[in-house]
Amino acid sequence: MNQLAMNTIRTPRHDIRNASSAPFKAKSAGRTVIVSNRVPSPNEKGATAGGLAVALADAATPGSLWFGWSGKRSQETSTSAELVEADGVTYATIDIGERDHIRYYNGFANGALWPLFHFRAGLLMFSRPDYDAYRKVNKAFAAALKPLLNPDDLIWIHDYQLMTMAAELRSLGVKNPIGFFMHIPFVPNELLDVLPPAAELLAGLAACEVVGFQRESDVKSFLGSAEKFLGVDVAADGSFAWQERRVRAVLTPIGIDAQKFAKIAERAELTGDAKRMDESLGDRALVLGVDRLDYSKGLPQRFDAFGRLLYCFPQHLRQVNFLQIAARSRQEVGSYQTLRRELDRRAGDINGEFSDFDWVPLRYMTHAVKRTAIAGFYRRARVGLVTPLRDGMNLVAKEYVAAQDSEDPGVLVLSRFAGAADELTEALIVNPFDADEVAEAIHLALTMSLEERKQRHAALAAKVNYTTAQRFCETFLGHLAKVRPN
Numbered sequence: 001m002n003q004l005a006m007n008t009i010r011t012p013r014h015d016i017r018n019a020s021s022a023p024f025k026a027k028s029a030g031r032t033v034i035v036s037n038r039v040p041s042p043n044e045k046g047a048t049a050g051g052l053a054v055a056l057a058d059a060a061t062p063g064s065l066w067f068g069w070s071g072k073r074s075q076e077t078s079t080s081a082e083l084v085e086a087d088g089v090t091y092a093t094i095d096i097g098e099r100d101h102i103r104y105y106n107g108f109a110n111g112a113l114w115p116l117f118h119f120r121a122g123l124l125m126f127s128r129p130d131y132d133a134y135r136k137v138n139k140a141f142a143a144a145l146k147p148l149l150n151p152d153d154l155i156w157i158h159d160y161q162l163m164t165m166a167a168e169l170r171s172l173g174v175k176n177p178i179g180f181f182m183h184i185p186f187v188p189n190e191l192l193d194v195l196p197p198a199a200e201l202l203a204g205l206a207a208c209e210v211v212g213f214q215r216e217s218d219v220k221s222f223l224g225s226a227e228k229f230l231g232v233d234v235a236a237d238g239s240f241a242w243q244e245r246r247v248r249a250v251l252t253p254i255g256i257d258a259q260k261f262a263k264i265a266e267r268a269e270l271t272g273d274a275k276r277m278d279e280s281l282g283d284r285a286l287v288l289g290v291d292r293l294d295y296s297k298g299l300p301q302r303f304d305a306f307g308r309l310l311y312c313f314p315q316h317l318r319q320v321n322f323l324q325i326a327a328r329s330r331q332e333v334g335s336y337q338t339l340r341r342e343l344d345r346r347a348g349d350i351n352g353e354f355s356d357f358d359w360v361p362l363r364y365m366t367h368a369v370k371r372t373a374i375a376g377f378y379r380r381a382r383v384g385l386v387t388p389l390r391d392g393m394n395l396v397a398k399e400y401v402a403a404q405d406s407e408d409p410g411v412l413v414l415s416r417f418a419g420a421a422d423e424l425t426e427a428l429i430v431n432p433f434d435a436d437e438v439a440e441a442i443h444l445a446l447t448m449s450l451e452e453r454k455q456r457h458a459a460l461a462a463k464v465n466y467t468t469a470q471r472f473c474e475t476f477l478g479h480l481a482k483v484r485p486n
């Protein structure tokens with residue numbers, strides 16, 4: 001591929017002087033129409049577990065429309081939406097049929113796309129009926145959205161569950177600018193090749209004018225795959241011609257509302273949850289992991305690394321507690337059930353090996369915790385362990401940095417396979433497959449001087465305060481607003 005094709009559009013990074021705090025309004029007369037698999041209920045906007053809903057709360061400004069699945073499974077997939085308005089935002093949702101949902105969501109999206117796009121081809125379960133249901137649901141989404149559209153709307157589709165929706169909208173005659181943002185990694189064409197409908201999925205994305213990614217390597221993989229499967233020529237600016245439009249790949253890493261999160265964390269120190277945590281820890285240091293229970297997050301490897309810490313650095317015995325919050329997700333998918341059993345076993349092994357009658361090193365829970373409590377735990381934690389085997393971005397890493405007390409901050413240990421590692425270079429960057437390397441990083445974090453902790457944290461906080469959720473929305477929609485109608 002043309003080397004210059006890598007020069008994709010980039011936001012100048014980390015200049016916090018230019019970070020605006022005013023709510024974003026796309027420079028277009030039309031509305032922003034957000035499309036995502038799940039639509040948060042209006043009352044819990046921004047409060048749900050899961051990165052996408054949290055980050056998109058900023059794009060759902062008054063006047064916008066948020067379209068997607070209601071969360072309800074019905075007899076059949078509906079093709080007309082129910083509308084609810086709250087705070088000036090219209091939430092439009094459809095129900096998905098029970099059987100379609102099992103095949104579309106558990107089957108193709110989470111049984112085939114999720115593992116493959118996290119570089120786990122060995123876990124991929126492809127079946128033609130699952131893929132047919134995926135196409136059917138994407139088509140139903142398009143059919144239900146079309147009557148709600150105005151000609152000057154900007155349509156912004158999110159994530160791997162909806163890769164063919166833009167193509168369905170085009171075949172219904174929709175001419176509006178369409179953008180797509182991929183929250184998870186994109187794989188090199190050699191890996192994508194194992195997926196039978198690879199070319200159709202790419203054609204689905206190529207029905208958009210703007211396709212956004214978390215990392216430079218994702219942009220590169222997408223463009224390389226477009227060359228291979230669609231036979232296009234990629235130009236120096238990272239764009240290519242496909243059917244009657246130009247498709248542009250852009251780098252728009254996602255972020256959080258760091259200032260708001262910092263305030264939540266500060267206030268959380270005063271809550272009952274924080275006090276209970278303090279009492280239970282005493283003088284011991286807290287090492288913390290917060291993840292959905294997902295094999296991409298590297299939890300078995302993380303448990304092993306903690307075991308290696310206790311074995312190789314016995315000075316930490318009785319001085320440290322590792323809390324892993326691993327909220328259950330996708331429990332209908334077999335590989336998630338297997339992971340849960342595996343973690344139960346490893347947690348038992350570690351606690352059996354190292355516990356004393358009055359000290360248990362590893363606390364492991366699989367139910368979700370309130371967002372405020374999590375913010376307070378981040379602030380209390382001397383070490384934030386974010387060690388996914390592969391992750392689009394990982395917002396937990398950014399939340400952990402935002403939650404710290406800048407006068408006595410904790411240390412982030414971060415996998416180099418998380419998108420966040422491209423930006424958060426002052427974290428202790430590790431290879432999560434190497435338990436000893438991660439154990440050494442935890443040891444270093446636990447023994448790091450206050451001065452070094454403050455230096456690292458100041459640099460990280462500046463970045464997290466720059467690449468915010470708002471800037472992410474602003475940058476992506478800015479690209480989309482520039483698209484000229486066909």
Ligand code: GDG
Pocket residue numbers: 047048049050051052054055183184254290291292325327367368369370371374391392393394395396397399
């Ligand atoms: C996808 C991509 C990308 C976690 N446990 C609880 C809880 N959480 C919250 C965290 C954080 C969010 O969920 C998780 O966000 P991540 O970014 O870490 O991960 P994914 O859900 O896999 O998100 C990812 C993201 O999309 C955005 O583009 O960064 O790479 O995989 O906000 O705090 N929240 C509550 N209770 C929990 O127990 N309330």
